[in-house]
Amino acid sequence: MKQVTLGATGLRISPLVYGTLPLGPLQAQLAPEAGGRLIRHALEAGVSMLDTAELYDTYGHIKAGLNGYRGDVCIATKTHANDGKTARLHVEKALRELGRDCMDIVLLHGARIADPFTERAEVLETLLHMKEQGLIRHVGLSSHYICAVKKAAGFPEIELIHPLINRTGMGILDGSAKEMAVAIAECSLAGKGVYAMKALAGGNLIGEARASFRYVLGLEGVRAVAVGMLSEEEIDGNVALFSGQSLDESVWQELESRRRRLVIMERFCKGCGFCVPACTNNALEVTEGKAKVNEDDCILCGYCAASCPEFMIRVV
Structure with missing residues (x-):
């Protein structure tokens, strides 16, 4: 799979990011070994970035998938902490459970926080201090708020943005998909690396998956999309799509017929x-x-x- 660059970070990743949320207890409840097999399948197919979070409880799945793997992998995690002490504990847990000395990316996870730079200032300060200590390479923000994404464009400390965006705007808390797209473009122009979330609105747009992915990938500034995948068929289909390869129409019809609730x-x-x-x-x-x-x-x-x-x- 081709590689793209995440803003000014210099990170080179695949445009398809493996979103690990569905693997864990919040959704499919796969055992770490089973989830690890899916992650490994994706890595060997060319996916080179994994997205997780303290909330997802999927560090074991990732570690299982990476066991013995020799390729380069970028891992992004998130902290939903309300204070600096808890944020530090979250990052230390990620390092410990993943067996790493430094996290590639840690995002301030402020999905429902309109102004994380004020409401989570202590958390951001802690993450930046841990970056100075060599425990984090890059600090970013994940958000469902347009206003937070727009404000991030003016914060040089924020190197990456993980915004919610899809064709319908479902899940955006303060405006439309068009308005979020403008905020994303502003961040990109400011040098932020952008990888999107919820391109399928958590599965609600799965019936039009191909069109929905192409919409998000076509937005100015979006370099990659995190996608939750629960089968090798999903992984292979998305790898083909994100690589510009053709896939049998019957396979996509089956994938787009799946529903979750x-x-x-x-x-x-x-x-x-x-x-x-x-x-x-x-x-x-x-x-x-x-x-x-x-x-x-x-x-x-x-x-x-x-x-x-x-x-x-x-x-x-």
Whole structure:
């Protein structure tokens, strides 16, 4: 697969980034060995960047996939910490569980934070200090907010942007896809490396996957897209698409016919409501003592599952 450069970082990666969220307990609950086999398949097919986060609990999957692999791999992780001390613990855990001395990329994970530079200033300061210590190579921001992405363009400390963008604008919290595209272009012009998330809106646009990927890849400044993949067929199809190769139409028809949804096991739901503020797209509410999902608004990120103390929420 061809390589692209992420802004001024100098990092050379594949345009297809393996998003590992679906492998872990928030979604498919694959064992590390099973997830590792999929990651290894992608690496051997030419994928050279893996995207994870403290929330995803997929470090074991990545380590299994990398075991014995000799190629170059860039790994990006994220911290959702509210304070510097917790952010440091998150990064140290990533280093320890991945067996690394330095993380390639650490993103301030501010999906629902309109101004992370104010609300998470301590976290950013900690990440930059860890960069000075040689524990992080590059610091960036992940966000669902246009205003946060626009503000990042003026912060030289932020080297990478991981924005939510798709054809419909689903999941963007303060505007349209067109407006987010403008903010992304501004960041790119400022030298930020941009790799996008939620090009399929968490699976809601899977029926038009090829058109949806091409839309995001065609945006000014977008160099790569993180994609969650749960089968070798998905990996092979996406590698072919991102490489400009043809793939049998029947294969794509099968891939685009797959559907996922959020399931709440209402019988066991206690109605605590912890999932409601965890939802990045305001798709949940507690009604008559039970959590309910509005499937039209759900982007299938799975963050609500991580907040459920009874483990009663799954993306299937």
